[in-house]
Amino acid sequence: MGVTVRVPAKVNVQLAVGPARPDGFHDLANVFLAVGLYDEVTAAPAPALALSCTGPGSELVPLDETNLAARAALALAARYGRRADVRLHIAKDIPVAGGMAGGSADAAGALLACDRLWGTGASQAELLDICAELGSDVPFALVGGAALGTGRGEKLEPLDVGGGFHWVFAAAEGGLSTPAVYREFDRLAEGRRVPAPAADEQLLAALRTGDPHALAARLANDLQPAALSLFPALRDTLATGSAAGALAALVSGSGPTTAFLAADESAAERIAAALTASGHCRTARTATSPAPGATVV
Structure with a gap:
């Protein structure tokens, strides 16, 4: 057992x-x-x-x-x-x-x-x-x-979340090493002041209200420039999803998966279909959030 x-x-x-x-x-x-x-x-x-x-x-x-x-x-x-x-x-x-x-x-x-x-x-x-x-x-x-x-x-x-959000995730051909992305972040940051990190209160408010348009306006990933520097083809994936109607597009974490916030379920399906047809990614999957943590099944 x-x-x-x-x-x-x-x-x-x-x-x-x-x-x-x-x-x-x-x-x-x-x-x-x-x-x-x-x-x-x-x-x-x-x-x-x-x-x-x-x-x-x-x-x-x-x-x-x-x-x-x-x-x-x-x-x-x-x-x-x-x-x-x-x-x-x-x-x-x-x-x-x-x-x-x-x-x-x-x-x-x-x-x-x-x-x-x-x-x-x-x-x-x-x-x-x-x-x-x-x-x-x-x-x-x-x-x-x-x-x-x-x-x-x-x-x-x-954090409180006031509703569900619809996403599309495009998996790239190949991977990225998280330590390598952080090293590239440090390289790109040389010579400039990096501020102390702080949560965006407007983003937290968008989560509380469950408003995808408000959330889309505040999505941010400081590692995205480093990921794009190491994996430039991700720019084409981001552009494809945006052109297909995504409210916002960004690299997920250290990449190379890209994430697209959609207005609703049907929009997510259209974005996933466009990404799949584009040839710019290996697969495109729809999913909703938030989801429960580790659960015995």
Whole structure:
């Protein structure tokens, strides 16, 4: 018998990035929305830790202890003084290396699945503490919904959302390394003052009212210039979605997935069809937000 947990992708509707810190990280004001694209992580008893993965892009997913899901299982086992005797199977549907936190989602899913499988009874606070040790985006994958992430993004403040938003996500051919995008951000920032990151109050108000037009006017990603510098073809994808009627278009997180906010479901379908026909992306998927966090299914 195993335990399966469903975990959502995310989109950053605001990603404000501060200057590099002495430890190499950057302070962030990161407004997360969980979106209805999901991976599923199944934990089952096994003689020792083992991983498998299926789904789009699964050939790019490491199946050793460098995988965040494996690290999550090891961290929980170490905290409770037990062996990580578990087999983790990841069924991918979130784009791999796409800036939608698929690896972080898998870590949160593995953590919750192992907690339930082993009966460790960890509190939400304990799970979030382990999540923060694993990576900046992992805590949000556990809680889902909408949140403002500060620090490296791991300190979360839940946000109110007054309605649903319709999105299209275009997956690119190829991936981008998040550390490489941050290095390019630092290179592009040389010689200029980078302000301390702060949440956009007008954007937060747009979330509270559930107004897609107001939200579209405030979408922002400080990593987008760096992602476009490393992956210039994304400009064509952004232009295609905008021409098809998107209210706003931006690179999702560190990319290279691009995100398009639509006025409604039918507009999202039209934008996805135009992107698919353009040849500028590998796939185009529609999804809604906000979505729940890691959930046992």
